[in-house]
Structures are given as C-alpha cells and as structure tokens.
Amino acid sequence: xxxxxxxxxxxxxxxxxxxxxxxxxxxxxxxxxxxxxxxxxxxxxxxxxxxxxxxxxxxxxxxxxxxxxxxxxxxxxxxxxxxx
Numbered sequence: 001x002x003x004x005x006x007x008x009x010x011x012x013x014x015x016x017x018x019x020x021x022x023x024x025x026x027x028x029x030x031x032x033x034x035x036x037x038x039x040x041x042x043x044x045x046x047x048x049x050x051x052x053x054x055x056x057x058x059x060x061x062x063x064x065x066x067x068x069x070x071x072x073x074x075x076x077x078x079x080x081x082x083x084x
Contacts, residue, residue, distance in 0.1 A: 005019070007048075
C-alpha cells in the first residue's frame, strides 16, 4: 500500500495551491474538483501539480506537515512546482 502527498494548483487562479495526503490519488482529485472538499471548493477546478509516494503513512503525514510550514513552502516552490 502506498501513501501520497500531493500538491494541487487551481487552474483559473495559478497562485492558489493546496497540499494534501491520500491513499487514492485519482479519487481524491475527483473529490476536490467536484467540490466535496471544503478547503478547495471555491478555487476549482484543480490540476495535479506534483505528487510523492511513501511506503508508510507516518512518512507521508510528516512530509505533508513539512510542506505546510514556511520552509516547506519554500522547498516546494523551488523544487516541486513545475510552473514557477
């Protein structure tokens, strides 16, 4: 079983990004774009910018938490975002 940390980018507002965690990446993206996720519903549609796979839930959650910090956002901007 794999655990994914993903970064989404709003299609119509490219400066808007979202970092999340899931086990089912395809379904989770569909839920974001269908408006079923409160934090992302007003910025849809979303496209998948980047995702990373982890073998343990603990590693994935730790990396997701890191990406939501100031240094994690700087790392993502420099190393993970394809359009910046």
